[in-house]
Amino acid sequence: MIEKQINSSVQIFESVDELPKDIQSLMHQAVEARNGAYAPYSKFKVGAALILENGAVVKGNNQENASYPSGLCAERTAIYAAGANYPNQNIKAIAITATSEKHDVLEPIAPCGACRQAIAEYEQKQDQPIEIYFTGTKGKVIHVKALLDILPLAFDNKFL
Numbered sequence: 001m002i003e004k005q006i007n008s009s010v011q012i013f014e015s016v017d018e019l020p021k022d023i024q025s026l027m028h029q030a031v032e033a034r035n036g037a038y039a040p041y042s043k044f045k046v047g048a049a050l051i052l053e054n055g056a057v058v059k060g061n062n063q064e065n066a067s068y069p070s071g072l073c074a075e076r077t078a079i080y081a082a083g084a085n086y087p088n089q090n091i092k093a094i095a096i097t098a099t100s101e102k103h104d105v106l107e108p109i110a111p112c113g114a115c116r117q118a119i120a121e122y123e124q125k126q127d128q129p130i131e132i133y134f135t136g137t138k139g140k141v142i143h144v145k146a147l148l149d150i151l152p153l154a155f156d157n158k159f160l
């Protein structure tokens with residue numbers, strides 16, 4: 001048996017104001033997306049904005065359903081919209097933000113496992129890392145330089 005360490009690093013910004021200007025703008029677009037979320041059940045609204053290599057921004061938000069599992073997270077709504085509408089454009093970065101009508105969201109909200117898997121597919125498809133920035137309603141922003149930094153030992157098409 002050998003033990004192996006899996007390392008990844010994240011960058012933590014004190015607030016959106018500390019981000020590079022282009023990412024601040026992307027985060028503001030994620031907030032716009034968040035405002036349009038359809039989250040009548042959880043009251044937890046998430047917005048995601050992706051920037052493509054041609055500069056286009058694609059937004060998504062969570063879409064809930066009375067049949068709960070039929071709903072979809074913001075990140076997948078956004079990345080599938082990008083995949084559908086810009087199939088040949090690489091995705092450079094994703095900004096994610098969340099808010100709740102029930103409590104303050106002061107911690108960065110990381111993408112769920114299913115969304116990480118979905119984003120990983122596109123990272124592999126384009127063979128270029130996708131940067132992820134995530135935050136709450138205010139406060140710190142976490143940045144990772146590639147999706148795989150938060151999905152070690154990912155399952156991908158090499159196994160098929």
Ligand code: THU
Pocket residue numbers: 039042044045046061062063064071072073074075110111112115
């Ligand atoms: N949600 C997202 O949109 N993204 C995530 O990564 C985590 C959770 C949504 C799904 C559901 O509408 C609500 O947040 C509560 O789980």
